[in-house]
Amino acid sequence: MNRWDERYSQNGYAYGTEPNQFLVEQVNALNLAAPLNILSLGEGEGRNAVYLATLGHHVHAVDGSSVGMAKAHKLAEQNRVSLQTQVADLTHYTINSPCDAVIMIFCHLPSDVRHAIHQKIMDALVPGGVLIYQAYSTRQLNYQTGGPREADLLVNLDELEQCFSNMNVLHGCMSEKEIYEGKYHTGLAAVTEFVARKPFE
Numbered sequence: 001m002n003r004w005d006e007r008y009s010q011n012g013y014a015y016g017t018e019p020n021q022f023l024v025e026q027v028n029a030l031n032l033a034a035p036l037n038i039l040s041l042g043e044g045e046g047r048n049a050v051y052l053a054t055l056g057h058h059v060h061a062v063d064g065s066s067v068g069m070a071k072a073h074k075l076a077e078q079n080r081v082s083l084q085t086q087v088a089d090l091t092h093y094t095i096n097s098p099c100d101a102v103i104m105i106f107c108h109l110p111s112d113v114r115h116a117i118h119q120k121i122m123d124a125l126v127p128g129g130v131l132i133y134q135a136y137s138t139r140q141l142n143y144q145t146g147g148p149r150e151a152d153l154l155v156n157l158d159e160l161e162q163c164f165s166n167m168n169v170l171h172g173c174m175s176e177k178e179i180y181e182g183k184y185h186t187g188l189a190a191v192t193e194f195v196a197r198k199p200f201e
């Protein structure tokens with residue numbers, strides 16, 4: 001059992017059942033017309049995938065935790081929506097179908113794995129497809145409110161601007177904001193936010 005399986009084996013939902021606030025804001029701002037094919041990487045226990053599915057999108061949720069993915073199904077059932085889930089390690093992950101949108105919400109990977117995934121996202125997005133990304137930045141090491149304690153796992157804006165330099169940036173910032181999500185995201189935090197659209201060519 002990996003550490004995420006252990007976390008998700010506890011009672012309740014580790015990050016709650018409400019969707020991530022930044023995701024909700026960006027989905028509203030982008031006015032994404034359903035149904036889109038949306039890929040969620042590092043989806044966890046399903047809160048964001050279920051939210052997108054309730055809007056009528058087809059969501060493919062991927063996570064390394066089988067416990068998380070099982071709970072995602074349960075949450076989907078409770079909300080009378082369906083999800084496609086996949087238990088997979090993103091270290092060796094291939095994105096098999098084109099995506100209208102990709103979301104990465106607090107999916108913290110080692111930098112080499114992250115860079116490879118960023119390239120795969122670029123390749124998988126259809127022209128006009130969007131990426132919605134929120135992660136703790138290296139400044140989060142100054143806070144004790146969630147996220148990994150290793151700098152290599154944290155994400156700064158310059159990295160995303162470089163990796164996605166072929167995309168049109170709609171929103172990019174590093175900021176400090178209050179984030180309360182379940183038991184593990186517990187207050188003022190330093191985050192990187194990034195939203196970009198793949199050009200129509």
Ligand SMILES: C[S@@+](CC[C@H](N)C(=O)[O-])C[C@H]1O[C@@H](n2cnc3c(N)ncnc32)[C@H](O)[C@@H]1O
Pocket residue numbers: 004015020041042043044045046047048062063064065068088089090091104105106107108109
């Ligand atoms: C902090 S949780 C965030 C979960 C979800 N995105 C949310 O916001 O509720 C990070 C998630 O990334 C997943 N993850 C981390 N490394 C992974 C990897 N190499 N392959 C697949 N999933 C991974 C974990 O299993 C965990 O569910």
